[in-house]
Amino acid sequence: MLKKHNFGAGPCILPSAVMEQAAQAVINWNGMGLSILEVSHRSPEFEEVVLKTQLLVRELLSVSDNYSVLFLQGGASTQFAMVAMNFLSEGKKAAYLDTGYFALKAIKEAKLFGEVDVVATSKDKDYAYIPDNFKVDAGSAYLHLTSNNTIEGTEIFDFSATGVPLVCDMSSDIFSRKIEVKDFDLIYAGAQKNMGPAGMTLVIAKNEFLEKGKKEIPSMMDYRIFRDNMSMYNTPPVFSIYVAMLNLLWLKDQGGVSGIERSNIEKAKLLYAEIDRNPLFYGTAEVAHRSRMNVTFQAIDKGVEQAFLKFAAEKGIVGIKGYRTVGGFRASLYNALPLSSVAVLVEAMVSFEKIYTDKTVLELE
Amino acid sequence: MLKKHNFGAGPCILPSAVMEQAAQAVINWNGMGLSILEVSHRSPEFEEVVLKTQLLVRELLSVSDNYSVLFLQGGASTQFAMVAMNFLSEGKKAAYLDTGYFALKAIKEAKLFGEVDVVATSKDKDYAYIPDNFKVDAGSAYLHLTSNNTIEGTEIFDFSATGVPLVCDMSSDIFSRKIEVKDFDLIYAGAQKNMGPAGMTLVIAKNEFLEKGKKEIPSMMDYRIFRDNMSMYNTPPVFSIYVAMLNLLWLKDQGGVSGIERSNIEKAKLLYAEIDRNPLFYGTAEVAHRSRMNVTFQAIDKGVEQAFLKFAAEKGIVGIKGYRTVGGFRASLYNALPLSSVAVLVEAMVSFEKIYTDKTVLELE
Known part of the structure; x- marks a missing residue:
């Protein structure tokens, strides 16, 4: 059979060694005589997987202890709304940088919760560049960036401080390059590029920032609920988290x-x-x-x-x-x-x- | 090795033939030379999986054309909030039957959006029974039931009409017995019992009911967005949907x-x-x-x-x-x-x- 070279934008290629281990676990995981698809998320064996995956995220990105590492569902599209639901209220405003298709989606969702200040856009040149020299109002709840624009093929290499909390959609470049987590208050990423299979979302957030979140919101939209329950307030996407762990172990080996x-x-x-x-x-x-x-x-x-x-x-x-x-x-x-x-x-x-x-x-x- | 008999409450046992096909697909799916974990959700091959899975749900539960079959993420816990976010508003009320742990969770989330009328509870006997002879106010936006109470071990066998739209959490008994879908306006279920692996949620909803939903809500919390985008507004949980399809094919064979x-x-x-x-x-x-x-x-x-x-x-x-x-x-x-x-x-x-x-x-x- 012709060898395939998969340049797909996501869900995308994962290492073949990871695929082989994942397939084995579907048949018989860890020699337990059970498939990874049928183990309880409350079993000590799976709790260890969640912990290990968290620790690998911390190690690979040098995440310090004052940040939480969370695993959610719903992809970046859910985060577009969840960020604003937690941190933006009526009468307040948040700053957004418009760098393309997904940035615009984030802006659309945020508008449901408060005022959105689009600080700059590169729409004038079909999003072929990343705007700079924009001003962020000091009263903004946060500035939202899209670090890599999957459709337009642009990437942000400069994350200069603007004086307001920085929230960043890193769905398509997280784990691909060094970042300084301490420059960000909240990072989110759909897993299905460099982390693992589709079906999970990574959030890395400063605890101090999470405390600013609104209280009267649904449990599954409240980051603190995930933090306080080791990302297992309800049944998590077991297989996706397990494969992410395998993939991050592979990354460590690279x-x-x-x-x-x-x-x-x-x-x-x-x-x-x-x-x-x-x-x-x-x-x-x-x-x-x-x-x-x-x-x-x-x-x-x-x-x-x-x-x-x-x-x-x-x-x-x-x-x-x-x-x-x-x-x-x-x-x-x-x-x-x-x-x-x-x-x-x-x-x-x-x-x-x-x-x-x-x-x-x-x-x- | 000692054969395991898995009585776990979920994620739970799936047929061994399903596990074997799932493992094979992780290595090489459909003879494509690609893993099911790395195929694009926009590929014709995967679009066919989504369609087939929808059709199997329709066939197995005799779902008529005026209902939509949707695949979401976030489990029943997300549905607790999403139902109320769509159909309950301030100044309105919804009826809930309190039959235990998960019914109470649904009640808690609904209270964020409007008035909750608990029409009956079996708390007096530690939820050992299903209350009956309760009255539902005709002005209620809907009546919410939990058809099977996973923790307390009770199940509802009588779904008599009450004159208001019926919403039901069927997470732990859907596909286990015959139901009359036409008696319900919206059914939801976390997949990880009788449908497939953790990481997806099934929703079956009457289109007429969905049209009553609120407009100014996040896209990922709006059932109509899922309906209008064949459950692929964003990247769906590809592997979970695929395994659900295999499992429903197995069910058809039984x-x-x-x-x-x-x-x-x-x-x-x-x-x-x-x-x-x-x-x-x-x-x-x-x-x-x-x-x-x-x-x-x-x-x-x-x-x-x-x-x-x-x-x-x-x-x-x-x-x-x-x-x-x-x-x-x-x-x-x-x-x-x-x-x-x-x-x-x-x-x-x-x-x-x-x-x-x-x-x-x-x-x-």
Whole structure:
């Protein structure tokens, strides 16, 4: 069978060793004679999994003791509302940076709870850059950022202090690079990129900030309930947490976040260099704001786009079609994608160019 | 290795054939050369899984076209708040039947949104029965029931019309017996009993009722958003939905809900008969309200309780310890638990009694 190179934007590739351990646990976990799918979340064995996963998050991101590490459900989309439900009230305002599709979704949900101050937007250039030099009103409950814009292919590399609590959606770049957790009051991330399978959400929050949260809100929307119940106020997504633990153990073996960051930089450099060199393609994000996780690029015309998608598919390259509203290509280079897969894509672009110079697109099709 | 008989209350036993197919899909799904954990939820292959799972729910429960079948996250605990957030407002009231631990949790969350009218409670007898002959005010937004009380071991067998929309938490008995969906306006259930692994929630709702829902609520708390986006407004819990599909296919092979109901009745009869016969044990729920899913019983004293737990564990019997606030025993007889496992438990009770008549509890320990 043709080896697949999965550049999908999420749910995305996980290390094959993790898949094998996960499959084994579905049959017989830990030699218990039970599947990981049928063990009680209140069993000492599973409580240990939750604790270990928390400790791995703390270790890999150097999270200090005054922060809580929580596992929730509902993805970043639930967090868009939950952040505002906890920390924004009528008559108060929160600052949001509009860097694209998901930032806009966060803004929409926040407006249900109070005033939203969009401090800057890069809509003028189709979100091809990250705005800077914006001002944040000192009275804002928080500033909300989207560290990596999965659809637009941009990433924030500068998290300068603005004087108000910083809340950040890190769904698509958490665990891909070093961050200073202490610069943030609350970080959230859907797990299904670099953490584990779909179905869980990671939250890392400063305890002092959590105490500012509103009281009269639903239990399942109250971060403190998760903190006070070791993320098990109700039945958690057992399998997703277990696979996240396996995946974070794998990450630790890769030299942790510093190790994987070096590899991610190398992968991104290789692909962007080819995009910049190859006359048939061009990148869409401004160079200084290019994401290392989601490389967005376009072909010079629709014919080339279709022909290359087909050409790439024949080489086992999967998931490089751009988001439906944007078109073109998006190659996601998450932690588990090896450099060798990026090399296969780059080689495909090179060979495609050679063939293309001799033939018309119609012939290629 | 000693064969395990898993009587756990949830997450709970699933059929071994389902576990095997799930494990295979984690390695290579559908011969695609990709794991089910790394496929895009927007792929045609996974969209087909969602559709198939919806159709299986419709077929197995005879759900008519004017109802929506939705897959959410967050478990029943999220539904406790979501139902009220959608259908209860300040100045309005909703009726709740208090049948125990989880009913009380639903009541607590609903109070955040409007007035709660507890129409009846069985607290006077430690929730050992289901109250009847209660009156529901015709102006109530809905009546909320808990069809099976997992901790207290009671189950509702009569869903008489009360003139107001009926909302029911069926987390621990859905798919275990025939129900008339048309009698309900909204049914919800955490999946981790008879549907699939933890991490997804099933909602079956009358479209007409959904239209009554409030508008200015978070997208991820709005049932209509899930309905209008085929439960994929954001990334769904891919693996949990896939395993639920496998499990519902298995259920169909067992003769569907009618077939499994016959088997569940037989299993419950066998165990309750032994509880009633054996002088060392007694049931806690009133006979007419005994749950077929969660059989709760007590030993005549703490010494017998401890000794039997140990005795049963040696026979591979797992998960029969009662809920921490209640103590005693709880044997959950979910769909995938075979009659042969119930027979093993009953035999253990019989042999334990024989040994016990000759020896003191201290000797047994």
